[in-house]
Amino acid sequence: MNLEQRLTELAITLPASAAPGAQYAPGVMHQGLAWISGQLPREGDRVLVSGKLGREVTIEEAKAGARVALIRALAALRDTVGDLRRIGKILRLNVYVNSTEDFSQQSAVADGASSLIYELFGPELGQHARTSVGVAQLPRNAALELDIVVALED
Template identity: 70%
Template sequence: MTLAQRLLDLGLVLPETAAPGARYAAVVVHDGLAWVSGQLPRDGDRVIAMGKLGRDIDIPAAQHGARIALLRGLAALRDELGDLTRVRQILKLAVYVNSTEDFTGHSAVADGASALIYELLGPEFGKHARTSVGVAQLPRDGCVELDLVVALA
């Protein structure tokens, strides 16, 4: 089953575009790997999950934001590659969580994206390395930002 078909089966639609907001590449492809730049939980220009964990937004809302950010990352891949047929495995997921100093649930927020990767790619290719860290702030007050390293066929 293809990644595009799995997205359809789950009722998920990728954003129309995931173009970068400045002078950098949304995706760089080199030697069979795709490096996907940081993605916020955006719908068009609007950030849909904003604020600091531990103060403004709860973990379930931030997990949803992480899922949206992952879908934007996949849209960026699609835009760069033409489609998603070459995506073999997401090797590395880095998740940055906008959080208060005393918040410690960063990994729970990252689980929103990790669970979706597993749902999309299955037990064999859904395995990925991951880092989740708390940060003082993120662009446009997003609650989460993520980037990816992807193996291509």
């Protein structure tokens, strides 16, 4: 599978860099795995989807934000491993949703990222474990944050 080609087919451009804003790495590799740090739905310094689900943000807005955050995660993965051809399989997706106490559709928000994973990698490489949880607050008042764990190939 050629991820660069698939991104082009879907008209998706990865950010030039996904460098973190503090003293941590965009991702780390260990024993054939890449653990990618949490990514917000942002372009540059601007958070594109902010606020709470169940109050200011709709599920559709948050799903679109999850796609943006996943694209940032792929840029962080590229920065970490050096070459997207090293991706063997997406293993895990964690999505944290800034939501009100009565909001219970966190998994619908996570579907935005899961759907893109399937579009990019297909069912075999894109099938992944997933957790989606509601949280009281996220950095920069983002509506969601996500991270991924990826199996690497040599």
